Amino acid sequence: MGKRKDRKHELERYSRGRLQMTLSRWVVNSLDEDYAFDFEVRPTEGFETDSRDKHGNKVLPSPFYVQLKSSEKFNDQESVWHDLDTDFLIEDCLQASIPVVLVICDRDWEELYWCVLQSYCWDVLDEERNEWREQSEVRVRIERKPLSDSIKLSELRSALQEAEHRLSTRHYVASARRGTLHHPAKMDVASSTQVREYKREVVEDALDIASAGRIERALSKLMEVYQMAEEDEQTLEAVRYLLELRVVDGPGSALTKISLANVGLRLADQFEREGLLDEFETHADDAIEYLDETFIGAQYRGPRGLPIRILGLGPMGSVEIGMIAHVQHGFELTDLNAQTIAEGDQYERIESGKSNDPVSEACAEREHDFGIKELRDTPAAAICSACGLSHVVIEEWLSHDVPHVCDGCGEIAYEVEIQVNDSRTRERLLCTGCT
Missing domain, CATH: 3.40.1350 (Trna Endonuclease; Chain: A, domain 1)
Incomplete structure (x- = not known):
């Protein structure tokens, strides 16, 4: 023993x-x-x-x-x-x-x-x-x-x-239901059944409030259900009515609807609610169309006063999480949180993207207009005076050939070769005429 x-x-x-x-x-x-x-x-x-x-x-x-x-x-x-x-x-x-x-x-x-x-x-x-x-x-x-x-x-x-x-x-x-017939006063933690029942009641209450014309209050209640842990069919219902009641009145609300619609598509598939799939896809398509018309191509002023031009959008890992905006920030090509640009106080919209399309309005390849001095001194920061896109954006985002200034004749050229002098201390860019 x-x-x-x-x-x-x-x-x-x-x-x-x-x-x-x-x-x-x-x-x-x-x-x-x-x-x-x-x-x-x-x-x-x-x-x-x-x-x-x-x-x-x-x-x-x-x-x-x-x-x-x-x-x-x-x-x-x-x-x-x-x-x-x-x-x-x-x-x-x-x-x-x-x-x-x-x-x-x-x-x-x-x-x-x-x-x-x-x-x-x-x-x-x-x-x-x-x-x-x-x-x-x-x-x-x-x-x-x-x-x-x-x-x-x-x-x-x-x-x-x-x-x-x-x-x-x-x-x-448990706190919300404590002392009711649905939840004994001695209980501190709600059961799974009680959580689902509470969500169902809040969704029904939100729809009654919406019917009375108090849309913002109804949206607040539906968002409460959406943000609660443990996704279930009541989460799906909350998403459904959040999309139905929310009006797209700016890029921020459009981006939110895309995220919600993608959550809805996943939950509808998970809970076998095929009848909702078309509805959610329509919400997403409408929001994307709105962003194509008003957000892509828009110009903002960023926190440091640098101009920002929206070039395109992409998912932030998952579309449910949010969207990334591909932007020209000053002269740099970078990615920023699209929701932050659309709704953040540090970003000021200068011009809507309506009827502005950075792709269709960009100059044709090898037809961009750069100043010789800026192209020679700071080529990465050079801006095309015709379409407003920077040397970096044109090369990396549009995948266009970009020009250089020939160190021999001082002219702008697309066809250049690197030449190393005898001492091998300095490289020179020379156009085909100077080589």
């Missing part, structure tokens, strides 16, 4: 040491036996504030709990598991105000594996095992995704951020 107890204690010491070593860059506080959990952990990064750990790292205001379990080995190459008391999951994990992470140590593989327990309860147990709350114990099975390096820790941070957003939503819904 004593040997078995010693092995158990040694395994516990090993797993705790392994956890502290793996999370050595974070603040790991061991909790005493009065707490339901084993550790409180605070992630760290950077060196930008006074709130730092002993190593000078910035301590982030996003703590989480860890429940640590361990085993000598698992006869499974794909997953590890542990049986947890149902009361612990319901009364401690699901009522916790911050994420709870189950960490399982496999001594044989010398690795730690993890899951966020609230997310596991909502997404696995609630969805796949309806009767789990009636059991005395529940087996939590985790895929083998070890906390082995900074990339894996980053994945953990992303999962924690998502869990924090979901917890925030569920606390908010």
Whole structure:
């Protein structure tokens, strides 16, 4: 009996040491036996504030709990598991105000594996095992995704951020419904069913408000549902009516409608609402047409007073996230956040893009008009006096041949060769006539 107890204690010491070593860059506080959990952990990064750990790292205001379990080995190459008391999951994990992470140590593989327990309860147990709350114990099975390096820790941070957003939503819904028949006063965190019901009620309320002519108030309520965690069919309904009620009155609202329409297309496909696909595509097409007519080709003045000309638009990684504006900023070709240009206070619109198309209005290749002095002294910053596009934009964006000034005759030429003098200290550009 004593040997078995010693092995158990040694395994516990090993797993705790392994956890502290793996999370050595974070603040790991061991909790005493009065707490339901084993550790409180605070992630760290950077060196930008006074709130730092002993190593000078910035301590982030996003703590989480860890429940640590361990085993000598698992006869499974794909997953590890542990049986947890149902009361612990319901009364401690699901009522916790911050994420709870189950960490399982496999001594044989010398690795730690993890899951966020609230997310596991909502997404696995609630969805796949309806009767789990009636059991005395529940087996939590985790895929083998070890906390082995900074990339894996980053994945953990992303999962924690998502869990924090979901917890925030569920606390908010619980607060809104506390004391009603739908939500007992003692409950601090809403269930999945209660979240979906709350969203449905808010969408219906928004439509009633819109029918009364209070469109801005209705849009505010629909946006509340859209921004809540855990996308579902009520999120889809919120997107549908946000698009229906929102009027395109400028580039900013058009860009917003494109992002919303693409979210709607994804959700309509996910929830098999094919009847909404054409509707969302029409909203996106109308907004794109508006931007083609008024935003592309528009000119703004930027924060440093430099002129900005909108050349085109592209997705910011995903169109749901937003759009990137390809611009001529001064003379440089660069990308800026299109929404920031359209709605930011630091950008002043000088001229609408209506009937201005940088592509069709650009000079034909080799017909751009540059001054010899600026082309010789600062060729990258030279601006075509005919179409207003810079030397850099013409070369990199239009893919046109660009001219140079011949160091021999001083004339503008497109066909030039590089010549190195005998001392090899200076290169010269010479036109074909001078070579």
